[in-house]
Amino acid sequence: IPLDLDFPEERTRYILENSKVPLVITQSNCLDLISSYCGDTCRFICIDKQTEVSAMIYKVMPDIDGNSIAYTLYTSGSTGKPKGVMISHRALVNFLQSMEKTPGFTGDDSILAVTTYCFDISILEMFLPLVCGGTCIIASSETSKNAEQLLHAIAHYKPTVMQATPVTWSMLFRVGWNNSEKVKILCGGEALGASLQEYFMQSHSDVWNMYGPTETTIWSTCYKLTGGSTARIGSPIHNTEVLVLDDQLKLVPFGAIGHLYIGGVGLAEGYLNQPELTRERFIVNPFDNQQRIYQTGDLVRWAMSEAGEKAALEYLGRADFEVKHRGYCI
DSSP: OOOOTTSOHHHHHHHHHHHTOSEEEEOGGGHHHHHHHHTTSSEEEETTTOSOHHHHHHHHOOOOOTTSEEEEEEEOGGGSSOEEEEEEHHHHHHHHHHHIIIIIOOTTOEEEEOSOTTSTTHHHHHHHHHHHTOEEEEOOHHHHHOHHHHHHHHHHHOOSEEEEOHHHHHHHHHTTOOOTTOOEEEEESSOOOHHHHHHHHHTTOOEEEEEOOGGGSSOSEEEEOOSOSSOOOBEEOTTEEEEEEOTTSOBOOTTOOEEEEEEETTOOOEETTOHHHHHHHEEEETTEEEEEEEEEEEEEEEEEOTTSSSEEEEEEEESSSOOEETTEEO
């Protein structure tokens, strides 16, 4: 469970109380603050003071298999309070193996990581290079938020891949970046606007529009932009099922607007210590009562891809009043 001490104190306290974590790994300069949030309820390991940290962690870890929880990430969402989304090792491995193939990442690639580790898309930045033998270049928080510094970091490190929200990409283009480095662009976390899409096309970039809620393991669909008028969110990644249903949970015709539901290997185990909310959002698949699907709250329709090759999902907005800013639900 990642904690960012730059986040509001109330949020951090709530996460620690709700999750009841037994162990906190931190640094000595953060110990006083984080211990004041925890009280006497958990142990601490300071990675800059203690040796053989991995051995100490291993002692408190249970046996791990594919069904074990790899991480619990707290999101905000439309309920107002953070929800701990539990993702299994199997779901995470499926995601990473799919991303390795499409949009693609190899041992020769490098990625510039610009995302706080409390946002689930950072998991791609950290672990995809590790499983592929590639390189992860971690930008400081200050660099990630400053367009000029980020522009210089891209020019200096020349990453082959970078992932960010539309706000960050727009920020870069507005200070004169034109992607002369030919970085493969992964854009997601919120809707892709027409003006940013135009920037992408003018720079002749290799751009992928990524879509997915935290509850279905980071990205669930992806789409390579080709310069058309409407950016699709594409087709599902490996071992992922997408359903476009009406209010009675029946499939809508091709081109008709419906609610997006997602199932498959990437589906979260549910919300930590919130069984009622889990039952509300993770429902039984109406076409297979042995499987569950997640109710995203997003409105979509099936349309042809801009290249006319295959069907792709087109994002049309929310079915509720939730909005996204810098990838965060409000």
